[in-house]
Amino acid sequence: MIFEIQEQVDLTPYNSFGVSQMAAYFADIQDPADLRQAREFAASKRLSVLVLGQGSNTLFINDYPGLVLYMNNQGKQMLPGAGMLRICAGESWHELVLFCLQNSLYGIENLALIPGTVGAAPVQNIGAYGVELDQFFVELEAFDLKTGEIRYMNKADCQFAYRDSIFKQNPGQKLVVLSVTLQLALEPALELGYAGLTDEIAEQEATPQSVFDAVCAIRSRKLPDPKQIGNAGSFFKNPVVSRSKLLSLRKSYPELPAWDTADADLVKVSAAWLLDQKGWKGRRRGGAAVHEDHALVLVNRDNASGEDVVLLAQEMSSSVLQSFGIALQTEVRII
Ligand SMILES: Cc1cc2nc3c(=O)[nH]c(=O)nc-3n(C[C@H](O)[C@H](O)[C@H](O)COP(=O)(O)OP(=O)(O)OC[C@H]3O[C@@H](n4cnc5c(N)ncnc54)[C@H](O)[C@@H]3O)c2cc1C
Known part of the structure; x- marks a missing residue:
């Protein structure tokens, strides 16, 4: 296929919120070798570059004035x-x-x-x-857009953490x-620690197939399908706070769910629970809404703009900050 850079492309099919924004330039990258040409094109026009997969963790609040690289190489x-x-x-x-x-x-x-x-x-x-x-x-x-070189990165280079890596920061x-x-493992290596999973498997034998089926069943029940209603899964990360902060919060809220982290002094608390206490489920702002069953999931209920979603998210995080002294961070990348 001949490599082509398109102009003025509607991004609605390329983001799971289904918000309508335009990309000034757009390239469907099926062959990574085309990235060299795309990089030269962006440099010649002094364009910013955005790498995009299926847009299921991305919210556009404006038209994108640069070049979108839609990664579509298969194999x-x-x-x-x-x-x-x-x-x-x-x-x-x-x-x-x-x-x-x-x-x-x-x-x-x-x-x-x-x-x-x-x-x-x-x-x-x-x-x-x-x-x-x-x-x-x-x-x-x-492929390094800065130098035009190919890089190989191991686990340490990627600096993985909870919903985080080097690729979320500059220059990553x-x-x-x-x-x-x-x-991958050649023998089944099941992880059944999550309570809902074992309940779903119930009487069946626990196998990779039954775990897969159970995960699919729970997710289909709990999370809205972006093909039916625009969303990007959890909008906020579960906040990480000090153990002493958790102890002080639990004096007023003994049932606040929390999980250990690799650092003994830090714990992860449930963002969904915090939002639920503030009564966010089902609330609407413009075309955006909080899902009726899941306080962490923001949805495009009625032709929402990215701005509608962000304003709703800001109101939600302010309410949590005010009541619990915890600043929520977004999981979704806002462009
Ligand atoms: C219903 C629903 C449920 C979800 N559940 C979960 C869940 O359980 N756990 C979870 O972790 N996430 C979940 N997500 C979020 C999302 O699925 C993941 O973050 C997924 O990895 C995003 O993939 P994408 O291709 O759509 O990325 P995009 O939204 O296209 O991009 C996300 C980020 O990655 C960058 N990026 C994309 N491709 C590349 C590339 N090739 N090279 C460099 N950077 C790149 C983009 O620039 C952007 O910053 C859910 C989303 C939805 C809609």
């Missing part, structure tokens, strides 16, 4: 070494989980049905039901992930 390759698989950035994450299950490669079943691409998975170190991407991550290949945002190499 998977087994590498020498048991369970080592290299996957191109444009592959669908959920299709990868399914492929692994069908080919007896285990470990990522708990991450089923997370929307988006493989290339975006390391950006926020995707996680769900007690499993995070970094547990299986070996290395990635990236100049790196375009081209492929990701994972080390």
Whole structure:
């Protein structure tokens, strides 16, 4: 296919909120070699560059005046070494989980049905039901938009943390992930720590397939499908606070859910619970609303603009700050 840069492209199909904004320039990257040309084009016109997967963690509040690189390179390759698989950035994450299950490669079943691409998975170190991407991550290949060079990055280079990595900060945002190499298990390695998961599996035998099915069933019940109603999953991260802050909050709110982190002095508290106490479920601002069943999920109820969603999010986080002294951080990238 001949490489082409399009002008004035409507981004509605490229973001799961379904907000309507335009990109001044847009390139569908099916072959990573085209990134060199795209980089030269952006430099010649002094354009900013935005890397985009399926836009399921991105909210546009304005037209994008630069060049959008839509990562759409496909392919998977087994590498020498048991369970080592290299996957191109444009592959669908959920299709990868399914492929692994069908080919007896285990470990990522708990991450089923997370929307988006493989290339975006390391950006926020995707996680769900007690499993995070970094547990299986070996290395990635990236194109550096600053230097035009290819870089290979291991786990330490990526600085993975809770919904975070080097790719969320500058200069990491100049790196375009081209492929990701994972080390999958050859024997089932089940993670059943999440209470809802064991309840869902109930009487069945716990196998990678039953875990996959249970995760899909819970997610389909709990989370709105972006194809039906625009959303980006959890809008806020669970805040990390000091253990002493938790103890003082629990004097007034003994039932506040919290989880340990790798740092003994820090705990993660439930953003959904905090928002729920403030009665946010179902509330609307303009075309944007909080999901009726899930206080963390903002939805595009009626032709919302990105601005509607952000104003609602700001009101929500102010109410939490005022009542609990906790500043919520967004998980979604606002452009
Ligand atoms: C219904 C729903 C449920 C969700 N549930 C979860 C969940 O359980 N756990 C979870 O962690 N997330 C969840 N998410 C968020 C989202 O699915 C993930 O963040 C996913 O990894 C985003 O992939 P994407 O391709 O859509 O990324 P995009 O939204 O396109 O991009 C996200 C960020 O990654 C960057 N990026 C994308 N591709 C590349 C690349 N190739 N190289 C460099 N940077 C890149 C973008 O610049 C942007 O900063 C959910 C979202 C929805 C809509």
